[in-house]
Amino acid sequence: MTNPVPSLLPQPPMPWLLPAWQKIAAASQRGSLAQGLLVTGLDGIGVLEFARALGQFLLCDAPVESASCGVCRSCQLLVAGNHPDIYVLKPEEDSAVIKVQQIRTLSEFMANTAQQGGRKVIIVEPADAMNSNAANALLKNLEEPIGETFFVLASSHPSRLLATIKSRCSRVVLTPPTKAQALEWLASHQVKDAELSLAQANGAPLRVLEWLNSRYLESSLSLADHLIKLIEGQTSASAASKSLTTMGVPLVLERLIFWAQQAMSRRWLPNRPRTSALEQLLSERSPQAVHLFYESLLRKRALQLSGNNLNAGLVIDETLIELAALFKG
Numbered sequence: 001m002t003n004p005v006p007s008l009l010p011q012p013p014m015p016w017l018l019p020a021w022q023k024i025a026a027a028s029q030r031g032s033l034a035q036g037l038l039v040t041g042l043d044g045i046g047v048l049e050f051a052r053a054l055g056q057f058l059l060c061d062a063p064v065e066s067a068s069c070g071v072c073r074s075c076q077l078l079v080a081g082n083h084p085d086i087y088v089l090k091p092e093e094d095s096a097v098i099k100v101q102q103i104r105t106l107s108e109f110m111a112n113t114a115q116q117g118g119r120k121v122i123i124v125e126p127a128d129a130m131n132s133n134a135a136n137a138l139l140k141n142l143e144e145p146i147g148e149t150f151f152v153l154a155s156s157h158p159s160r161l162l163a164t165i166k167s168r169c170s171r172v173v174l175t176p177p178t179k180a181q182a183l184e185w186l187a188s189h190q191v192k193d194a195e196l197s198l199a200q201a202n203g204a205p206l207r208v209l210e211w212l213n214s215r216y217l218e219s220s221l222s223l224a225d226h227l228i229k230l231i232e233g234q235t236s237a238s239a240a241s242k243s244l245t246t247m248g249v250p251l252v253l254e255r256l257i258f259w260a261q262q263a264m265s266r267r268w269l270p271n272r273p274r275t276s277a278l279e280q281l282l283s284e285r286s287p288q289a290v291h292l293f294y295e296s297l298l299r300k301r302a303l304q305l306s307g308n309n310l311n312a313g314l315v316i317d318e319t320l321i322e323l324a325a326l327f328k329g
């Protein structure tokens with residue numbers, strides 16, 4: 001079973017990825033490209049898009065300079081979204097984790113000869129979603145690639161990958177856009193006056209777009225609002241807990257981790273515009289206490305990402321108790 005990849009992507013998919021793209025396209029043209037590639041970079045700057053576009057580029061029979069030709073048989077199949085020799089490995093719909101059973105299906109894909117007679121490409125997005133069984137199973141395939149099979153692993157959190165996986169891959173590091181590049185790109189996607197949203201998204205323009213589409217930014221502002229009211233005693237812990245549980249654990253943890261990071265780094269970057277009133281409040285507390293709170297948030301997020309079933313209400317209540325304690329005395 002092959003998951004369809006969206007039709008032929010621009011190469012590189014975003015202008016700020018051009019330097020990394022040219023480097024890798026040149027290596028491919030020279031025939032010196034590793035069969036295992038690990039594409040890394042900040043979340044929301046185009047890591048997955050780069051990996052997909054690279055996978056498509058590797059399948060083109062006759063690239064023109066550093067881009068797919070768009071007209072060969074392979075490119076035509078990609079345009080139609082049904083190339084048989086590309087496989088996208090990603091978490092199944094109801095899951096955050098890539099499971100070992102999925103690698104077994106992948107092995108079947110690998111065992112078949114390329115239907116177009118050339119290369120085969122496997123994209124893992126994101127590679128850090130593999131649980132350890134899946135990662136070990138993939139490692140076997142990475143160690144003994146059959147024929148001209150390329151693995152393109154995408155990850156914004158490479159520290160979560162097995163060292164053995166990383167050592168089998170050649171690293172492609174993507175650099176984030178400058179603020180001007182990000183704003184220009186957002187403007188070309190009909191997002192104007194995006195400075196504040198971009199700061200909220202830690203400079204990652206794809207997140208801004210994603211947030212706009214999912215109303216994430218509104219939820220994020222409303223979350224800050226609830227927390228500030230709680231800190232200032234204008235709302236009860238149980239009322240705040242109820243609202244936050246509706247927003248969901250991932251949003252609550254992710255935003256609090258971001259605001260805590262921003263608050264902690266404020267000492268070194270005093271002139272950076274602040275991203276929310278909550279960040280301001282946090283930056284006025286003792287740095288050690290904020291750091292402890294931050295570490296506790298990271299532990300909760302690690303549990304959430306490990307695919308364990310968490311009791312959402314419990315995680316949120318605990319977070320609120322810790323936050324309230326930070327503002328006592």
Ligand SMILES: [Zn+2]
Nearest residue numbers: 060069072075
């Ligand atoms: Zn082509």
